[in-house]
Amino acid sequence: MNQIEIIRNKKLPPDSLDNKGDKFLALFAPAIGCLGFGLALFFNWGPLNEPEYVKAYCFTFFLALAAYTIYAFNTERNxxxxxxxxxxxxxxxxxxxxxxxxxxxxxxxxxxxxxxxxxxxxxxxxxxxxxxxxxxxxxxxxxxxxxxxxxxxxxxxxxxxxxxxxxxxxxxxxxxxxxxx
The missing domain is CATH 3.30.310.80 (Kinase associated domain 1, KA1)
Structure with missing residues (x-):
């Protein structure tokens, strides 16, 4: 991609920093956190004995972290x-x-x-x-x-x-x- 296309698209082309392994690893912890706290919150499944509001806070935190990670990957080449x-x-x-x-x-x-x-x-x-x-x-x-x-x-x-x-x-x-x- 040449300079004119980059400037018109307002985004750099993919390079060596864009690999699927990093994206998978960056989303792994938030996904596991969402899954674990989501199961504990919505289905009362698992060994977590914390109050419901703690499960809700943790689930919300991991969900927000996953959303921010996806947003960051989509905008980091701007x-x-x-x-x-x-x-x-x-x-x-x-x-x-x-x-x-x-x-x-x-x-x-x-x-x-x-x-x-x-x-x-x-x-x-x-x-x-x-x-x-x-x-x-x-x-x-x-x-x-x-x-x-x-x-x-x-x-x-x-x-x-x-x-x-x-x-x-x-x-x-x-x-x-x-x-x-």
């Missing part, structure tokens, strides 16, 4: 847009300067105006993948959790949003600095 008002060449310089200031140096240049950046993280997390598409008047980007050594959850507990906002703010502030200079 691209964000920062309108810069600059030409293609100026946007390329803007992105390079922003990445340099953020010290995100592990850049793969997919083609002349598409970059993939691996953002390192802490602990057992493999980090994040930032895909940048540079165009006239705008910079498009997407941040996705690359997972841990035990699988990949789509929502990353705010990490995707944190790095997306960090990149967006850096593009905006660098653009303002370059316009003032």
């Amino acid at each position: 691209i964000d847009k920062v309108v810069t008002g600059l030409s293609l060449a100026e946007n390329l310089l803007l992105v390079n300067q922003s990445l340099k200031e953020l010290k995100w140096a592990d850049v793969n240049i997919d083609d002349k105006f598409t970059k993939t950046v691996q953002i390192d993280s802490w602990g057992m997390n493999k980090g994040y993948k930032l895909v940048i598409i540079i165009d006239d008047d705008a910079v498009y980007f997407n941040v996705r959790n690359r997972g841990s050594y035990k699988g990949r959850l789509p929502y990353a507990f705010g990490g995707n949003t944190f790095y997306a906002l960090k990149f967006r703010n850096k593009i905006i502030t660098t653009n303002l600095k370059l316009k003032q200079a």
